[in-house]
Amino acid sequence: MDHSSNLTTERPTFVTHLECSATGERYEADQLHGLSDAGKPLLVRYDLDGISGAIDKETLAARPPDMWRYREFLPVRSVEHIVSLGEVMTPLVSLPDTEARLGATSVIAKDESRLPTASFKARGLGMAVTMANELGVKRLAMPTNGNAGAALGAYGSRVGMEVYVFCPADTPEVNVREIALQGAQVWRVNGLINDCGKIVGAGKEEMGWFDFSTLKEPYRIEGKKTMGLELAEQLDWDLPDVIFYPTGGGTGIIGMWKAFNELEAMGWISHKPRMVAVQADGCAPIVKAYDDGADHAELWENASTVAAGIRVPAAIGDFLILEAVRDSGGFAIAISDDAIEQAQVTAAQRDGLLMSPEGAATLAGYEKALREGLVDKKDRVVLFNCGHGLKYPMPAADRALDHTQSIDFAALAAAASTDA
Ligand SMILES: *Cc1c(COP(=O)(O)O)cnc(C)c1O
Numbered sequence: 001m002d003h004s005s006n007l008t009t010e011r012p013t014f015v016t017h018l019e020c021s022a023t024g025e026r027y028e029a030d031q032l033h034g035l036s037d038a039g040k041p042l043l044v045r046y047d048l049d050g051i052s053g054a055i056d057k058e059t060l061a062a063r064p065p066d067m068w069r070y071r072e073f074l075p076v077r078s079v080e081h082i083v084s085l086g087e088v089m090t091p092l093v094s095l096p097d098t099e100a101r102l103g104a105t106s107v108i109a110k111d112e113s114r115l116p117t118a119s120f121k122a123r124g125l126g127m128a129v130t131m132a133n134e135l136g137v138k139r140l141a142m143p144t145n146g147n148a149g150a151a152l153g154a155y156g157s158r159v160g161m162e163v164y165v166f167c168p169a170d171t172p173e174v175n176v177r178e179i180a181l182q183g184a185q186v187w188r189v190n191g192l193i194n195d196c197g198k199i200v201g202a203g204k205e206e207m208g209w210f211d212f213s214t215l216k217e218p219y220r221i222e223g224k225k226t227m228g229l230e231l232a233e234q235l236d237w238d239l240p241d242v243i244f245y246p247t248g249g250g251t252g253i254i255g256m257w258k259a260f261n262e263l264e265a266m267g268w269i270s271h272k273p274r275m276v277a278v279q280a281d282g283c284a285p286i287v288k289a290y291d292d293g294a295d296h297a298e299l300w301e302n303a304s305t306v307a308a309g310i311r312v313p314a315a316i317g318d319f320l321i322l323e324a325v326r327d328s329g330g331f332a333i334a335i336s337d338d339a340i341e342q343a344q345v346t347a348a349q350r351d352g353l354l355m356s357p358e359g360a361a362t363l364a365g366y367e368k369a370l371r372e373g374l375v376d377k378k379d380r381v382v383l384f385n386c387g388h389g390l391k392y393p394m395p396a397a398d399r400a401l402d403h404t405q406s407i408d409f410a411a412l413a414a415a416a417s418t419d420a
Pocket of ligand 1: 119121147148214246247248249250251252253309310356358359386387
């Protein structure tokens with residue numbers, strides 16, 4: 001196999017137009033777009049029969065294992081515009097101890113931390129920067145809780161774009177430094193991500209920025225869609241019963257649901273999973289809207305959680321998240337930071353998988369859903385570990401030894417056993 005063929009072979013594309021997610025109004029493809037005239041996200045539409053005619057599952061399976069193998073499902077027209085940093089197909093990691101502990105049939109983590117910049121933001125921003133590259137954008141700006149800014153910094157720098165990033169002052173330190181090291185101009189803002197977003201909105205005319213805020217450009221969803229296509233393919237086109245997804249701006253849950261609907265329309269899958277939006281007790285606008293039976297979420301005041309990536313007090317795609325959750329027969333669930341931290345420790349120490357707090361939130365959400373009877377032990381479950389645990393502050397480990405003194409091994413063993 002030629003391992004670069006996805007990045008060198010020209011393949012047919014099938015975008016027909018873009019569509020307002022709220023009104024259905026049509027917009028032309030191959031032009032720069034932000035939100036629709038109604039102020040809502042735009043969705044990319046394809047000639048699905050055309051895709052069906054151009055590829056089949058066997059052809060796909062023979063391609064190199066990266067997100068660009070799904071080219072016919074993606075918007076980029078010319079292969080030379082693809083901006084790639086070595087995106088991998090992320091592994092499905094089983095959690096056997098978790099299964100045994102909970103009496104569950106199948107619990108799998110899709111470990112998105114293996115992607116460039118160590119989070120699944122690489123999929124969305126890789127695709128969005130690719131399209132910005134194709135459409136001639138040179139200067140862009142975004143608000144971020146960390147990982148999106150890092151991915152934008154990396155992919156933007158790769159093609160010489162000027163990138164401005166605004167993050168809450170208490171964004172994990174590693175993220176802020178990573179963004180700067182990747183060549184973006186980064187500022188810490190004394191507010192939350194929506195306050196950062198207002199700075200982008202206020203400055204875009206004067207600064208000539210293209211606004212890369214979540215869902216304010218149409219292509220990030222298409223990148224995140226590859227998560228759903230990839231999961232389907234990895235499971236031999238037999239999707240799990242339930243997906244637990246840590247939900248912030250919602251690009252991933254919206255993108256996966258879009259993938260599943262496109263695959264279903266093409267006759268490639270016969271059943272779709274229940275989609276579960278997991279949020280933290282300290283920032284749960286989608287859960288509240290779900291519980292209230294509302295179509296839109298209200299701004300969450302004083303948002304706070306250790307899971308920085310899902311600290312999103314207001315999401316412009318709230319109605320699309322709620323639609324995916326409801327149409328799939330899923331639900332929205334909130335868990336405490338204590339439960340998140342406990343789940344992180346359990347997965348790391350018993351299943352060997354170091355999850356980010358957001359990833360751990362999906363495990364905690366699954367356990368809570370089991371307790372509440374919202375899912376069954378027999379359900380095949382996929383959890384999303386969306387970012388790398390090493391990007392977050394970790395519990396201290398400060399035992400020390402003096403090698404010039406004789407070591408008291410009995411004391412060492414005793415300390416180890418109190419830990420276990
Ligand atoms: C961005 C992010 C999320 C939330 O993803 P959305 O698709 O925007 O809802 C969750 N976890 C991590 C680590 C993130 O970086």
